[in-house]
Amino acid sequence: xxxxxxxxxxYGDFQALxxxxxxxxxxxxxxxxxxxGAGKSTFLRSLAGLxxxxxxxxxxxxxAVGDKPANQILSSGIALVPEGRRLFPSLxxxxxxRIGAYRKRPGNWSLERIYELFPVxxxxxxxxxxxxxxxxxxxxxxxxxxxxxxxxxxxxxxxxGLAPTTIKDIYAALPSIKxxxxxxxxxxxxxxxxxxVSDRFYCFQEGRVSLTGKxxxxxxxxxxxxxFGV
Amino acid sequence: MDWINTVLxxxxxxxxxxxxxxxxSLIFGVMRLVNIAHGDFIVLASYLALVxxxxxxxxxxxxxxxxxxxxxxxxYVLQRVLLNRTLGNDIxxxxxxxxxxxxxxxxxxxxxxxxxxQKLSQGELxxxxxxxxxLSVGVMPLIVFCTAVxxxxxxxxxxxxxxxxxAFRGTSDDQHTAQLMGINNARIFGIAMAxxxxxxxxxxxxxxxxxxxxxxxxPARLLYGFEAxxxxxxGSLWGTLAGGVILGVAQxxxxxxxxxxxxxxxxxxxxxxxxxRPRGLFPRSVD
Numbered sequence: 001x002x003x004x005x006x007x008x009x010x011y012g013d014f015q016a017l018x019x020x021x022x023x024x025x026x027x028x029x030x031x032x033x034x035x036x037g038a039g040k041s042t043f044l045r046s047l048a049g050l051x052x053x054x055x056x057x058x059x060x061x062x063x064a065v066g067d068k069p070a071n072q073i074l075s076s077g078i079a080l081v082p083e084g085r086r087l088f089p090s091l092x093x094x095x096x097x098r099i100g101a102y103r104k105r106p107g108n109w110s111l112e113r114i115y116e117l118f119p120v121x122x123x124x125x126x127x128x129x130x131x132x133x134x135x136x137x138x139x140x141x142x143x144x145x146x147x148x149x150x151x152x153x154x155x156x157x158x159x160x161g162l163a164p165t166t167i168k169d170i171y172a173a174l175p176s177i178k179x180x181x182x183x184x185x186x187x188x189x190x191x192x193x194x195x196x197v198s199d200r201f202y203c204f205q206e207g208r209v210s211l212t213g214k215x216x217x218x219x220x221x222x223x224x225x226x227x228f229g230v
Numbered sequence: 231m232d233w234i235n236t237v238l239x240x241x242x243x244x245x246x247x248x249x250x251x252x253x254x255s256l257i258f259g260v261m262r263l264v265n266i267a268h269g270d271f272i273v274l275a276s277y278l279a280l281v282x283x284x285x286x287x288x289x290x291x292x293x294x295x296x297x298x299x300x301x302x303x304x305x306y307v308l309q310r311v312l313l314n315r316t317l318g319n320d321i322x323x324x325x326x327x328x329x330x331x332x333x334x335x336x337x338x339x340x341x342x343x344x345x346x347x348q349k350l351s352q353g354e355l356x357x358x359x360x361x362x363x364x365l366s367v368g369v370m371p372l373i374v375f376c377t378a379v380x381x382x383x384x385x386x387x388x389x390x391x392x393x394x395x396x397a398f399r400g401t402s403d404d405q406h407t408a409q410l411m412g413i414n415n416a417r418i419f420g421i422a423m424a425x426x427x428x429x430x431x432x433x434x435x436x437x438x439x440x441x442x443x444x445x446x447x448x449p450a451r452l453l454y455g456f457e458a459x460x461x462x463x464x465g466s467l468w469g470t471l472a473g474g475v476i477l478g479v480a481q482x483x484x485x486x487x488x489x490x491x492x493x494x495x496x497x498x499x500x501x502x503x504x505x506x507r508p509r510g511l512f513p514r515s516v517d
Contacts, residue, residue, distance in 0.1 A: 048410060070409035080410050088403040091396060099396045103412025148412060 001026045001183060002047075002152060003059040007066075009039075009046050016042040017207045024152070029174070029184045031194035031215065034204035035227060040187040041083055043204070044154045047185075048080035049073035060152070075103050079150035083157045083187075085141040087129035094125040096140050100147030107149025108180055114143035117173050135166030142173065152183045159190055171197055191223060205229045233486070235365055240482030241475050242367070244458075245375030246440070248474030249433035250451055251458035252382055252467060253426035259465045260402050260422040261317060266328040269452030270335035271427060275301050275434035276443050277339055280348055290350040290435050297431045305427030309420040317419070332448065339445035347442040356439060374436045378471060381429055386467050398422060402465075457500040463510025472511060476503070 002024040009017040017039045024030060032040045045051050047058060049070035057066040065076055079100075087096050097114055115122040118139040124132060129140055138158055145153060159167040174197055178184060188194035195201060195215040203211040203226040211218070211226030254268050265271075275297055282293040316323040358369040389395040401408040401418050408415060437443065437451070454477060462473030477496050484495020503511065 050406065050409070069414075070406075071412045071414045074410065074412035082407060082410060086404060086407040088400045088407070090399050090403050095396050095399075098393070099400050099408075099411050099413075102393060102397055144411070 001061060004047075005057060005059070007043070007046060007053055007057040009042050009051050009053065011042075015207065017046070020207075020209060022202060022209065022212070024183060024185065026151075026183055027178065027181050028200065029178060029186070029198045031198035031201040032185065032187045032204060033189070033191050033194050033201055033223075033227065034210075036189070037206075038204040039207040040204050041156055042207075044080060044156050044185070044187055047073075047078060047154055049078075050080075071103070074148055074150075075105065077105060077149075077151035078154065079145040079148050079152075080154040081138075081141050081145045081156060081158060083160070085134075085137045087137055087140055087144075089128065089130045091129055092126055093121055093129050093132065093140055096129040097121075097125075097143050097147055100144035102148075104147060105149045105151075109146045109149050111147075114146060117146075117176055118143060133166075135162050135170065138162065138166075138170055139173075142170070142177075146177065146182075150182060152185065153177065155184065155186045157187055157189065159188065159193055167193065191227065195223075203227055231364055236482050236486045237479055238365065238367065239371070240479030242371035242375045242478070243482060244475030244478030245371075245378035245471070246433060246436055246474070247454050247458045247477050248378045248471040249374075249381065249429060249436070250455035251462070251470045251474055252378075252385065253429045253433075254452075254455045255459045255462075255465065255467065255470045256385065256422055256429075257426050258459070260398050261419045262321065262402075263313065263317065263324045264321070264328070265426075266325060266452070267331040267335060267448075268328075268426075268430070268455060269448035269450065270332045270339075271301075271430050271448075272434045272437065272451045273339060273443055273445060273448045274335055275427075275431035276348075276350075276438040277343055277445075278431070279350060279435045279438060280343075283350060290352050290439050291355075294432060294435055297435065298428050301427040301431040302424045306420040306424035308427075309423035310416060313423065314416050314419055336445050336448060343445065345444055345446070347444045348438070349442040350435065350438040352439045370436075370439060374440075377432065377436070378474070381432065382467050382471050385425070385429075389467070394418075394421065454496070457496065460510055461500060461503050463507075463513035466510070466512040469510060469512030476511075 004020060004022050007017060007020040020043060032043060034040050046053055049068050053066035055064040055067040060076055060078060065073060088099065091099060097111055120136060121139055124136065158170060186194060186198060198215045201213065201215050202209050203223060205226060211223060250272065254265060257263050257265050278300060279290055279293045279297045282288060282296045283290055313324060316327045356370055359366045360369060389398060397413045397418055400411065401413055401415055405415050458473035458477050459470055461476050462469030476499060480499035481492045481496040485492035
């Protein structure tokens with residue numbers, strides 16, 4: 001479904017990604033792990049069109065989309081839950097969800113289904129999005145991305161700064177999201193969390209893939225070496 | 231009774247100022263662009279109406295059917311072709327470019343239409359009035375005020391109840407994240423400018439019926455617009471109407487005390503409100 005070939009990204013003089021190549025199959029859940037500054041977020045931002053690339057560095061459903069801007073990437077079926085949630089402060093919870101459907105593709109997601117997925121949001125729907133707790137905001141951010149009916153959902157550090165019980169609540173929604181055949185790519189700093197929910201993983205180190213394999217089949221020692229580079 | 235009449239006239243005049251202001255407020259709200267040429271676009275629309283009126287023999291109010299769509303398209307094209315390129319982290323380029331536009335518009339209009347004052351005539355409607363008790367209220371000012379209320383109410387609905395309204399507000403909050411929602415910022419900005427220009431052209435025709443205009447009056451119109459926006463509070467549409475009304479009443483009361491005080495009284499009230507409420511009367515809660 002998604003083929004990435006020799007993807008590189010730079011911020012001015014600083015090269016953040018070096019020739020990343022990977023493939024994703026429909027319905028998979030893939031984790032990208034790595035330490036701070038390994039290039040994980042840059043990678044997701046490249047996929048979402050916030051960083052432009054060579055056209056055929058990213059091929060999605062047979063179409064070269066590497067040079068498409070973010071708003072067109074969304075229409076092609078890739079949605080990003082950005083790091084830090086980034087809800088719209090002047091929009092209510094419900095408006096934050098609705099704006100996610102601004103250019104939605106055909107599909108099953110609706111306000112009702114988001115409220116089924118995260119019941120706590122329904123009674124908060126009139127509140128400003130940024131008046132919620134961190135975990136609730138993260139739920140809105142995930143719901144907002146789902147409202148566009150993405151084929152591929154990119155999640156950037158969704159557990160960052162949240163309490164363990166909240167993280168559990170959020171990850172509990174993953175099976176329902178996958179039930180529709182949505183492919184999920186997660187960026188996580190928490191290795192255990194990432195490996196527990198994913199089918200496969202890629203470990204990034206200084207902008208390169210240092211290790212890849214099936215989650216649960218690769219030993220922790222090997223992962224730690226790839227993670228820290230020591 | 232005299233004073234009540236004065237205040238009422240001021241309120242009705244405020245509707246016109248609110249229409250100047252609402253376009254400025256909308257553009258600033260959505261894309262943080264201060265359009266220095268706003269007043270000159272009011273004058274441009276007035277001349278456009280003048281051409282339509284004199285060539286097609288339409289009444290000024292009927293000319294709106296031609297002027298509004300033309301200004302709408304002009305606004306969209308201007309934003310997409312020119313102003314979008316000036317937007318960024320630095321607020322100076324859009325200021326300079328719209329300042330330049332202001333000069334180009336004034337001189338261009340001077341070249342084509344000369345410096346002579348012009349006025350549009352709506353015939354008997356201009357002098358028609360209705361009696362309300364012992365007060366006599368002009369029909370034209372009433373139409374202007376009601377139009378202002380309808381326009382602002384309509385924009386309010388558009389902003390808070392529609393999909394494109396959410397896109398306007400979302401883009402205003404955070405342009406990068408808005409793109410992730412599939413929103414094309416360049417297009418949203420184009421539509422915002424087009425809407426602002428459509429409102430500008432309605433205000434322009436009403437103003438040209440009320441008073442004469444020449445190519446150089448734009449900046450004075452801009453000033454009233456700015457004052458109304460700032461009194462009302464940036465980003466608040468109903469606040470803009472309140473700002474226009476306060477400015478209109480201040481001018482009317484000032485003129486009642488002494489005809490020379492009309493403009494000064496408006497500016498003094500503006501300054502007083504700026505001292506007491508620097509963010510205006512109804513600022514948006516999130517900036």
